[in-house]
């Protein structure tokens with residue numbers, strides 16, 4: 163009784179000019195799962211997100227979304243099919259209000275006014291600080307609040323699959339805590355999540371399964387517990403940390 167695949171990356175190779183950032187990478191995401199992607203700086207995590215979103219082309223291999231091959235589709239067409247990405251840099255419209263930013267997130271999804279209002283309410287419930295600042299300028303908020311808004315904006319499109327790239331980068335521990343608590347809420351909305359993290363500990367604590375990227379290759383794919391055991395073994399037998 164396994165849940166259906168919502169995302170599949172099948173033997174993808176990609177890079178920049180002569181540089182190969184990903185080679186032969188395969189990952190899967192099932193409905194309702196949180197799948198973590200961890201790895202050192204430059205291992206290819208962000209590139210993987212970009213390939214999934216269609217922002218970086220793959221040289222070979224395929225990306226499927228909800229059972230459909232989207233390898234040749236432009237980013238906005240993947241978005242319309244249920245993919246949302248929230249990534250580093252979180253480009254908000256800093257001159258617009260919090261609420262305007264949220265509503266722009268729904269622009270591609272074609273929901274009714276009532277439906278959009280309902281989604282907004284859901285997000286305000288998840289991040290009350292956004293409700294308090296609904297009419298304030300997005301640019302006037304702290305980094306953590308902007309990250310919450312970026313997540314909220316991605317959710318306004320009612321995605322089936324949400325890519326979260328480096329959620330906790332540069333944020334204070336308390337903010338990271340709030341955002342991680344929201345992940346459970348997001349999952350309960352029926353959104354499947356790919357969680358890219360440098361913060362391995364955090365990632366392992368919420369992910370159902372994890373993939374480890376090492377220099378563009380998948381070096382581990384499986385349960386977080388399996389990885390912890392492997393690490394313990396490495397330390398015990400090889401003295402590595």
Ligand code: ATP
Pocket residue numbers: 178181183201202203204205206207208209210360
């Ligand atoms: P980080 O956590 O530092 O973002 P990462 O695991 O996300 O690392 P990527 O950003 O995907 O790794 O980088 C993978 C490789 O591709 C690295 O060698 C990096 O230098 C290179 N790279 C990334 N973006 C570009 C780009 N726009 N142009 C050229 N090379 C790039």
